Structure formats: structure tokens, C-alpha cells
Amino acid sequence: MPKIKNREKTTEQLKEDLRKTREELAIQKWGLEKTLGGMKILVAELIQKGKDVENAKAKDDALLESIGDGVIAVDMDGKIILMNKSAQEMLGWHPESMVGKIFHDTVAIEDEKGVAIPIEKRPTYLVLAGTTITTGPTYQYVRKDKTKFPVAIKTSPIILDRKIVGAVEVFRDITREKEIDKAKTEFVSLAAHQLRTPLTGISWIAEIFLENGRHTSKDKNYIKDIIFLARRLNNLVEVLLNVSRIESGRIGVKPEPVDLVEFIGDFLREYKAVGEMQKLTIIFIKHPKKLVVVTDANLLNYILQNLFGNALRYTPVGGTVEIVLEEKKNSVIFAVRDTGIGIPEKEKGSIFEKFVRASNAVLTRPDGTGLGLFIAQESVRLLGGKVWFKSKEGEGSTFYVELPIISEVKSGEVGLIGNGHKI
Ligand code: ADP
Numbered sequence: 323m324p325k326i327k328n329r330e331k332t333t334e335q336l337k338e339d340l341r342k343t344r345e346e347l348a349i350q351k352w353g354l355e356k357t358l359g360g361m362k363i364l365v366a367e368l369i370q371k372g373k374d375v376e377n378a379k380a381k382d383d384a385l386l387e388s389i390g391d392g393v394i395a396v397d398m399d400g401k402i403i404l405m406n407k408s409a410q411e412m413l414g415w416h417p418e419s420m421v422g423k424i425f426h427d428t429v430a431i432e433d434e435k436g437v438a439i440p441i442e443k444r445p446t447y448l449v450l451a452g453t454t455i456t457t458g459p460t461y462q463y464v465r466k467d468k469t470k471f472p473v474a475i476k477t478s479p480i481i482l483d484r485k486i487v488g489a490v491e492v493f494r495d496i497t498r499e500k501e502i503d504k505a506k507t508e509f510v511s512l513a514a515h516q517l518r519t520p521l522t523g524i525s526w527i528a529e530i531f532l533e534n535g536r537h538t539s540k541d542k543n544y545i546k547d548i549i550f551l552a553r554r555l556n557n558l559v560e561v562l563l564n565v566s567r568i569e570s571g572r573i574g575v576k577p578e579p580v581d582l583v584e585f586i587g588d589f590l591r592e593y594k595a596v597g598e599m600q601k602l603t604i605i606f607i608k609h610p611k612k613l614v615v616v617t618d619a620n621l622l623n624y625i626l627q628n629l630f631g632n633a634l635r636y637t638p639v640g641g642t643v644e645i646v647l648e649e650k651k652n653s654v655i656f657a658v659r660d661t662g663i664g665i666p667e668k669e670k671g672s673i674f675e676k677f678v679r680a681s682n683a684v685l686t687r688p689d690g691t692g693l694g695l696f697i698a699q700e701s702v703r704l705l706g707g708k709v710w711f712k713s714k715e716g717e718g719s720t721f722y723v724e725l726p727i728i729s730e731v732k733s734g735e736v737g738l739i740g741n742g743h744k745i
Contacts, residue, residue: 574734
């Protein structure tokens with residue numbers, strides 16, 4: 323019987339059982355300690371990591387709060403996930419009341435004229451949709467109390483595992499810059515106006531003097547030089563006035579029916595003699611018989627004068643300048659193509675900016691202002707069109723202008739001064 327058998331275990335056997343049991347217990351205890359030790363390390367690591375994360379977060383928060391620019395981050399649904407103190411101060415909203423809300427439902431954004439920007443054209447939306455934005459136009463934000471302020475916005479996507487998961491928008495109140503810009507424009511306008519009157523007087527007196535006096539041919543040439551230089555100065559003054567009129571948004575658009583074929587044809591006839599003098603071949607090619615658009619003739623003339631004037635100025639003797647007119651479904655494209663000096667690759671990006679002149683142009687024609695293309699581009703914009711170019715240094719350039727068949731009326735106190743003719 324087992325019980326009796328157990329009882330019958332010798333002392334030696336019992337001692338052996340006890341030793342084995344102790345060993346097993348020791349092994350189990352060691353295992354537990356090991357596990358516990360491991361867990362302790364893990365927990366310690368976790369705590370450290372937590373601290374690191376907390377530290378990093380505290381640092382990020384401090385950094386974010388100290389930034390003078392407004393920062394707002396949104397997720398893929400456009401929900402605000404983060405907003406710093408500067409953004410709160412600028413917009414008049416408290417971050418806690420903003421986080422979790424849809425950005426575009428909460429903060430309204432408008433263009434410079436106060437027209438609301440539709441959701442799909444808002445910078446954050448464009449970035450979430452995968453469109454790259456570097457610098458945008460000037461917008462204005464509407465505060466909680468419905469007052470507005472102009473902002474410069476920079477937006478970039480938040481990318482995780484190569485996927486866009488949100489967007490960060492950094493913005494700055496540019497009220498002060500706008501005021502300085504306005505003051506500068508007003509100063510240029512005032513100075514240019516003041517210059518105009520004496521200049522007209524100089525030209526007028528010199529012309530009378532030339533016609534009425536008895537002069538040697540040498541003196542006549544001097545007087546002609548005075549007239550030419552006064553005219554050039556007047557041209558420069560007009561260009562400056564046009565820039566200030568554009569920048570202050572005072573230019574109106576008065577569309578009327580214009581037959582482009584006739585318009586360009588008449589325009590080119592005026593340049594026939596200049597072309598012959600400069601030994602340039604001027605051609606008007608590939609155009610329909612009649613192509614009527616409803617546009618502002620003053621602005622159109624300025625655009626054409628500038629692009630065509632440039633083609634003539636930057637094309638050496640023996641070259642060709644041609645105008646190509648093409649009809650599209652809802653627009654027209656005219657291109658001014660030349661076989662001139664072209665625009666160097668690295669200078670192409672800024673060529674429409676104010677006062678920008680390419681290095682090769684400065685060498686061949688030191689007398690330019692770098693303002694013509696700026697005025698032309700703004701005029702095209704006013705007509706609701708766009709302008710772009712293709713060019714290769716040493717081979718030539720083509721400037722394209724696409725205009726809508728019908729341009730919209732825009733109220734404005736003034737038009738462009740002068741005819742845009744480059745002297
Ligand atoms: P400007 O001709 O008075 O310098 P614009 O604003 O009209 O000013 O042109 C800016 C610059 O663009 C020019 O200085 C020149 O470098 C370049 N450019 C414009 N049109 C042409 C062209 N047809 N060929 C070569 N360069 C051109």
C-alpha cells in the first residue's frame with residue numbers, strides 16, 4: 323500500500339526529496355526575479371522614454387509658443403490638431419476652442435479685395451491635395467470679431483511613411499509691410515507727377531526753339547538731343563506712374579469689341595519703318611481672317627507694345643520677329659517670337675519681377691528699366707489672362723499671352739498712362 327510505503331521511506335530518501343523541492347523552488351524564484359528584473363528595466367526604460375517624450379514635448383511647446391508667427395497644423399480632414407499662441411493672438415481664438423474644429427469652417431480667408439477664397443483654393447487644402455505651394459498671393463484672415471488683417475502664408479505637408487497625413491501653416495500679419503509699401507507707392511506717384519510738368523515744359527520749349535530759331539546744324543542736333551532725352555525721361559516717369567497705379571489697384575478694365583487681326587495688323591504697320599531701319603524681318607503669321615474679343619484696348623496695346631518692343635530691342639540686326647495668333651475654345655493666344663539674345667536659364671525665374679533685367683540684356687541694351695514685363699504681366703492679369711515664355715540664350719524667345727474671349731469689367735479710377743512704347 324502506498325501510504326504504508328511512504329511511511330516506510332527512509333530518512334535518507336526524505337532528505338533527498340526535501341533537497342529537490344528546495345532546488346525547484348530556488349529555480350522558480352530565480353526565474354521570477356529574472357522576469358521581474360527584466361520588467362523593472364523595461365519599466366525604467368519606459369519611464370525614461372516617457373520623460374524624454376515629455377521633455378521633447380515641453381521643448382516643442384516652448385519653441386512653438388515663442389514663435390512670433392502663427393502656426394496651425396491640421397489633419398487630413400482639415401481638423402485643427404495644433405495652434406500656437408501667436409496664431410491665437412492674431413486670430414482672436416483660444417486654441418482649446420479651436421483644436422478639433424475644421425480649420426476652414428472656423429477661420430475665413432479672403433483675397434486682398436475681401437472676396438472669400440473657396441475651400442479648394444485655400445493654402446492648406448491645396449497642400450493636403452498634394453499641390454506644392456512655395457509662396458502664395460496675399461490673403462487676409464478674418465478674426466473672431468470679424469475684423470481682418472493681411473497675411474503672408476507658408477504651408478507645407480506633414481508626411482509620414484511617404485503619405486501626406488496633414489499640413490502645417492505658418493502665417494504672419496503683414497499690416498506694417500503693406501503700409502510701408504503703400505507709402506512707397508504714394509511717394510513714387512507724387513514724385514513722378516511732380517516731374518511730369520517740368521519735363522513737358524522742357525520738350526515743348528525745345529520744340530518751339532528748334533522750329534523758330536535760326537540754328538546751325540550742330541545746334542539743331544543738340545536741340546534734337548534735348549527733345550529726345552526729355553521724351554525718354556517722360557517715358558520713364560510714365561512707367562513709374564503706371565507701376566504705382568497698378569500697385570495701388572486703381573486701374574480699371576473697360577472691355578469693348580476688338581478685332582485682334584485688325585488690331586495687330588495696324589500695330590505692325592506702325593513698326594514697318596523701325597523694322598526696316600533695324601534690318602529685321604517682321605511677320606504676322608498663322609492668323610484667321612477676323613478674331614473678335616471683348617477686351618480693354620488700352621491694356622492690350624500696352625501688352626503688345628511691351629512684348630513686341632522687347633523683341634525688337636533684344637534681336638540683333640538680320641533677325642526675325644513674328645506674331646502668331648491662335649484661337650482656342652474660350653480664349654485666344656498670341657505669341658511674340660524673336661530670334662534674339664534670349665534669356666539665360668538661371669535668370670528666367672525672376673524675369674517678370676520689378677527692376678529685373680537679365681545680364682545679357684544689360685550688356686546689349688544698358689537703357690532698360692526692368693519694369694515693362696511687370697506692367698505687361700499685371701495688365702494681362704487685369705484682363706483675366708496669363709502670360710509666360712520660352713527662351714534659349716543666344717537663340718531667341720517667345721512670349722505667349724492667353725486672353726479670355728470676353729474680359730470682365732473692373733471699376734477703377736484710371737488706366738495706364740502713355741502707350742507703352744519703348745524709347
Ligand atoms: P526692359 O526691357 O526695360 O529691361 P522689361 O521688363 O520689358 O524691361 O524686360 C525685363 C527683362 O527681360 C529685360 O531686361 C531682358 O533681360 C528680358 N527680356 C524681355 N524680353 C526679352 C526678349 N524678347 N529677348 C530677350 N530678353 C528679353
